[in-house]
Amino acid sequence: MAMKENVILDVKNLKTHFTSKRGVVKAVDDISFTIHKGETIGIVGESGSGKSVTALTMMGLLPKPQASIEGGDIILNSPGLGPVDVTKVDEKTMRKIRGEDIAMIFQEPMSSLNPVYTCGDQVMEAIMLHRNVSRKEAKVRTIDLFKKVKLPRPEKIFDTYPHQISGGQKQRVMIAMAMSCDPRVLIADEPTTALDVTVQKSIVDLMKELSEDNDMATIFITHDLGVIADIADKVVVMYQGKIVEQGPIFNIFNNPQHPYTKGLLACRPRLDVKLRELPTVSDFMEVNPEGEIVEKKDSKYKSAAFAVLSNLVTEDEIQEKQLKMLKDQPIIEVKNLKTYFPVREGIFKKSKEVIKAVDDVSFKVFEGETLGLVGESGCGKTTLGRSMMRLIEPTEGEVLFFGKNILDYNKKEMMQLRKDMQIIFQDPYSSLNPRQTIGDAIVEPMRFHKIGSSDKERRSIAENLLEEVGLSPNFYTRYPHEFSGGQRQRIVIARALAVDPKFIICDESVSALDVSVQAQVLNLLNRLKENHDFTYIFISHDLSVVKFMADRIMVMNDGKIVESGFSESIYDAPKSDYTIKLMNAIPHGNIEDIRRRTLQRKAKTDTYGY
């Protein structure tokens, strides 16, 4: 290739294995790809596909002694050291490469900064390590970097501790730290997954700008193809440790070859049309007896586009449903609900100020509908959901459940309410007790609410539930740590179903999951709704997920509902600026945008003469 001299990182036949008592896991299994100067590549795949291990191998940060590099080379064209193979260098050289040639930012900005040092100190530390400068000079450079990553009031942030700033700001500090010694390669491992969509957009925009300004190669690791549509030049798709497809981003989006890529592209909820069911990765591919991944022969869908077209819900159907819904009686009516949290101070705990988490909110929920609730973190959507169930005691207002105010319920009535209303939480890792078997977790609420006459009967109900949510009944006696995030969320759903509720609140129930798994869980929730006639409130920060699930949408900001209406009308004609901001933040993956951007970049590199 003509750009051979511009190769900055060349990965050749890399194999990284993990050895445990259970055997050897080929986390990275013979992968090869190259990155050129100034290029941005996206590595896409679900959890466990080996994308993070690839990054850690490049950084020489594999957990010892479990992980080992079993073969292959990673040739780095370091400006200082010349070509080096980072899989074979000694620790001292590797330390020089880390931070100076290859820098990395991580998924969890909340825990990636050391809580006991100021943000400024941590960035300065990196500068003083690699550059021979005084503290004073390092401080000046740090504040410059903070300005570059667009942190507000950089001088102030310099002296603040990580817990005092928001998640998006922490990620900016991390980026500043990674950029501090002008690395040739920046690895970003799911840098936006833990953040709200609006913050995600601003971080992606920032990274795009920085990599263009500094002529730095960027590796952007993500489980969501949509996120990198705006930023990547090239995409590497990984599945089970192997690269299943790689190529320029336009080709991947326009004409994906591998069934897994097709599935990934199709499974993200779309804003523009309403689908009956989300296509999932398993609709496109299967594993043949030889263990190879192949296109599903009797697939429902021939292509990603076909998957969308064959699943459309027509305008007429939507209208019919809307009309029918409004005829029904509301199952829940919330009137002027307020939940305030006092800010307490002083010995005598006299409350001075209050935080208005839910501030005078009124709405109705109709039987059989899915009501979507969207807003950024901190807008009060979770508090609203919990206040409606009296998991948090509201300050004022009424919640009428079948016409009766639940805030006046006595103990016995509350018990019945706990059975009728269920909630599915965000984090499937912390919402299951690690010491309780899956079966016990599902049976426990049944026993409490006296469902089923004997433990034997309850067990068979639980096993049926496991089957209904797409798990094996044999899981009954197993413990939560044996399951993946998606499986755990299914277990949590089965537990909620155990008491036969009428009304379910899904509080960010899919936000912690990969897009491919998210699609499966969303489909499951919809199927269950049809089978059991549930009513849902679906809370999420992601407007596209809510749009797919909900019949009606409420947009919440600062404890107030800023806009509400049918999903289609909100999408077609958003009234508030806030809704428009949320909508713009959704990664589109629009093929025309990608074409335009690719051409622009090409024109730019051509003028540079290579």
Add this chain to the structure above:
Amino acid sequence: MLKFIGRRLGYGLLVMMGVTVIVFFLFHLLPGDPARMVAGKRSDITTIEAINKEFGLDKPLPVQFYLYLKDLSPISIHEDTPQNQDKYEYTELINLGEEVLVLKAPYLRRSFQTNKRVGELLMENLEPTIWLALAAMAFATIFGIAIGVVSAVNQHKFLDNFLVAGSVLGISLPSFVAAIIISMIFGYYLADWTGLGLTGQLYDYSPFGGKTLNLKNLVLPAFTLGIRPLAIIMQLTRSSMLDVLKQDYIRTAYSKGLPYKKVLVKHALKNALNPVITAVSGWLASLMAGAFFVELVFDWKGFGYVTIKAVESLDFPVVMGAVLIIALIFVFVNILVDALYALIDPRVRIS
């Protein structure tokens, strides 16, 4: 920060008041006639009555409690008489005619046995105990943290297993057994080699040289007293380090290119120390108060030694005074530690 400490002091005062109430009523429920103990068994009724009157023992319990509180309070109102001046050694603040508002050291009354002032008696013996506890704790903290870190970075290797097993032994060994074994081995069998004695005081009093400091005698009691906290601090440091080393910010520190030792000390250890500080503080306070057995075995004339002797002879004012001083030490050390927390971990300062 000042506000933070002020609030802690307020809480401390409340704790002290609670302790005073409990101590006072508890000791008045105990059997035994204090007047007889003071005067001896064969004294006549008039002497007993005179003593009862002097100590206020003939008054109803609530009044006695009021008088006790008045004696304890650093700021109080007394009749301005030479007797009171002599009894309380107060400094006059405001003259209120017959009475005066005064500032004084809390008056803990006098020992039934020796008729010495309890405050003086205890304070004299507190100093050797403080030195003993501090020395033991310094030894335990320095070695505990160091061994804990070594153990953590060698997790699952032989050295780690060996150290953990050793620490279990250290925790389960009762201090009086350890004291006897250690004094026998190092103070007797190996005395020629170590140059240490079986027993000894912090200060030697000789007719000519007066008071001389004898640090050598501190070694064995401090070592004995430090074994248990050392083992616990070591285990805490180890588990805390293992936990911190798994954190994301440690990976961040490596990804900057920092060398191993710097990551370990600067980024991991500082975060791992929080639970250790709690342990150190708890132990320091209880060592000051509870070095009873070790002091007894090594014949170390300290706070615990005096208290045990007082318990033996039912010398209530001394025991009550000892309990109050112990409580005060606990409260004070805890405030100190809270302040230390706030200094080390910025997140505490907010809440």
